[in-house]
Amino acid sequence: MGTFDCPEYCDGLCGHKNDDKDGRYCKNGCYIPAMCKTELLYLLAKPRILPKIKTIMEDVYVLTHKIFGSNRTKDESDAFRHFVLGGFLYESFGWDVAESVLYFHESCVVRGMETEMDLYNNFLALDEARELEKKGLLTKKNLICRAKKMLEDKKLMVLRHSINLDFGQLPWECES
Helix, strand or coil: CCCCCHHHHHHHHHHCCCCCCCCCCCCCCCCCCCCEEHHHHHHHHHCCCCHHEEEEHHHHHHHHHHHHCCCCCCCCCHHHHHHHHHHHHHHCCHHHHHHHHHHHHCCCCCCHHHHHHHHHHHHHHHHHHHEEEEEHCCHHHHHHHHHHHHHHHCCCCCCCCCCCCCCCEEECCCCC
């Protein structure tokens, strides 16, 4: 999800092909976090859920930045962002829509191990969200706490360890 560009940088991207040359576009007043054509077409076919997906993507980006101070690629912030996005999408839409959104997002650009990392963390989140749902514990707070625990236990895929994990930014305590 390193493809989610900070809204402050979006002015230069609006209505233009992204300079990354990865086929992503910034549309609708900018910030449907830069999507490629297949991803955008999938979501435009589902206009009722598009605003909610956009909000979830933005919220996850902001949350990750708040906790880690940045949204990087290949590191713990990237793993966290993908896990939380997958979980939040599952919570809002269920498995089928979450799986499709995540698949189309990652299918736009194949970046080898980076794409593998993103998909692994996305789909691990879907499995974890389903387990939380079975227990009646599926909430955003619990998903964030699961991401925290999985990072601490090194269960999320991270290609480049670069962050000293400090979840002191969470407004609540997670149970161990």
